[in-house]
Each structure stands twice: as C-alpha cells, then as structure tokens.
Amino acid sequence: MENMFDINTVEIIKKILKDYPNRIVDVLNSLGERQQISKDWLVEKLNSYKYPFRNKLKKDSISIMLLCSWYGLLAYKLIEKFNIKKIERIHCVDFDPKSKRIANKLYRKIDNENLKNGVLTLIKHWERNIKDMPEKEFKNCEILINTSCEHLDQQTIYDTIDKTERGTLVILQSNNYDKIQEHINTVKDLQEFVSQYQSRLINIEMHEKDFLEYKRFMILGLKRW
Ligand SMILES: C[S@@+](CC[C@H](N)C(=O)[O-])C[C@H]1O[C@@H](n2cnc3c(N)ncnc32)[C@H](O)[C@@H]1O
Numbered sequence: 001m002e003n004m005f006d007i008n009t010v011e012i013i014k015k016i017l018k019d020y021p022n023r024i025v026d027v028l029n030s031l032g033e034r035q036q037i038s039k040d041w042l043v044e045k046l047n048s049y050k051y052p053f054r055n056k057l058k059k060d061s062i063s064i065m066l067l068c069s070w071y072g073l074l075a076y077k078l079i080e081k082f083n084i085k086k087i088e089r090i091h092c093v094d095f096d097p098k099s100k101r102i103a104n105k106l107y108r109k110i111d112n113e114n115l116k117n118g119v120l121t122l123i124k125h126w127e128r129n130i131k132d133m134p135e136k137e138f139k140n141c142e143i144l145i146n147t148s149c150e151h152l153d154q155q156t157i158y159d160t161i162d163k164t165e166r167g168t169l170v171i172l173q174s175n176n177y178d179k180i181q182e183h184i185n186t187v188k189d190l191q192e193f194v195s196q197y198q199s200r201l202i203n204i205e206m207h208e209k210d211f212l213e214y215k216r217f218m219i220l221g222l223k224r225w
Helices: 007-019 021-030 033-047 073-081 097-116 154-162 190-195
Strands: 061-067 086-094 122-127 143-146 169-175 201-210 215-223
Touching (some): 007 097, 033 073, 033 169, 033 215, 061 073, 073 086, 073 097, 086 097, 143 154, 190 201
Parallel strands (some): 061 086, 086 122, 143 169
Antiparallel strands (some): 169 215, 201 215
C-alpha cells in the first residue's frame, strides 16, 4: 500500500486546486483516460503516416504547431513518442491565459527530467486566438495539429489550413458528441469529416475510435499543392 498513489501527482493536483480552484475539473478532464487514448492514438498514426510532408527529407528537425492546445498534454506525448524526426520546437496555441500557467505547474517535473536527460525540445506557449494569427506565424511549421475541431466554427479551421505552407502535414480530430453546449461543430461520421477537407488536403489517411457514447474521428493529410 506504500506506493498506492503517485505523491508527486497528488501534490501537483493540490497546488492547482489551491491556485486555480475553478479549473481543477477541467484540468483533470484534460488528463482523463480518453484524452490519453486520443493523444496516444494521434502520435501512433502520425508516426506511421506514409507520405512525406514538407521538409521531412530536407531538414534535420521540424516544428509542430498545436492549435487549441488546452493544457498541453499532446505536446508531452509528442516529446515522448514522436519518432519520425527530431523536434525543433512545439508551439502550443490557446487563447486561454491560464493554459500556460497551469501547463507549467503540471509538467514542471517532466520538464526538469527532460532537461536532465538532454531532451531539449522547446515547448512555447502562445496566448492567441487562432482566428487572429497572421500567416507568417504558420510559415515555419511542418506539422499543424488541431484536436478541437468540434469547438470551432468551420471557417476558422479552414483559415488556419489556408495559412500553412504547401505540403504541411495537417492533423485534425473531431467527434459526434453533440450533448455538450461548447461542441458547436460536431460531425455525424468520419465520411462527413473527411469531406470537409478534401478540397484542401491530399493523401488523406482517416481513422475512427469508438468510445461507446460517441466516436472520435481523425484525419491526416497534406496541404494541397
Ligand atoms: C476543451 S479543450 C480541447 C478539447 C479537444 N477535444 C482536445 O482534446 O484537444 C478546447 C480548447 O480550445 C481552446 N480554444 C477554443 N477556441 C479557441 C480559439 N479561437 N483560439 C485559441 N484557442 C481556442 C480553449 O481555450 C480550450 O483550451
């Protein structure tokens, strides 16, 4: 029974509860089992995506941009498991001013361990509304990921893809869970999700995961030439 709970995790949760009491449920939701599964699934399918994206063969390391990144779980999954190339930088973009501060608390120990082990991948948090991001901010990213499509109006998602360079690998997740008020843009099935992006992406790989109450959909494709 001595190690029944991971004490470090308990301490982090206590600290977040103290500093951000209104956020604790959201933070725990962001780390829940389905979140872990969805993010692991994304990295697994990214690692096996078979088409070469922009700069894959040209550069030693690449940059990844995560739109609507919440508290950054996916960034840490990528550092741990992405195996195609060295990651130069991960930009986490979210308009929530607390995202960065809470992420720093959640992942401080992992950051320190990574540093100690020579894993020097830089995660940068940008407090931005993705609607307001100028084209130049997308120029350096080779992989653009947005796992929050159900939260965004369709034109906003299109505009971000349109601002990327040709050949950028775009990865999107959405779902058919329309019982939550904030889910303003769910899709009924994988086919509908894919059809929204066929004019913008080529070499599309599509995946579906069944969580019983709802399904999660994912597509990977290259920004059209
Ligand atoms: C509930 S969370 C993520 C849910 C998603 N299913 C996932 O697993 O990634 C949605 C995030 O999108 C962010 N967000 C929503 N609209 C945004 C926008 N226009 N610009 C930047 N961030 C946005 C919110 O602040 C929040 O952190």
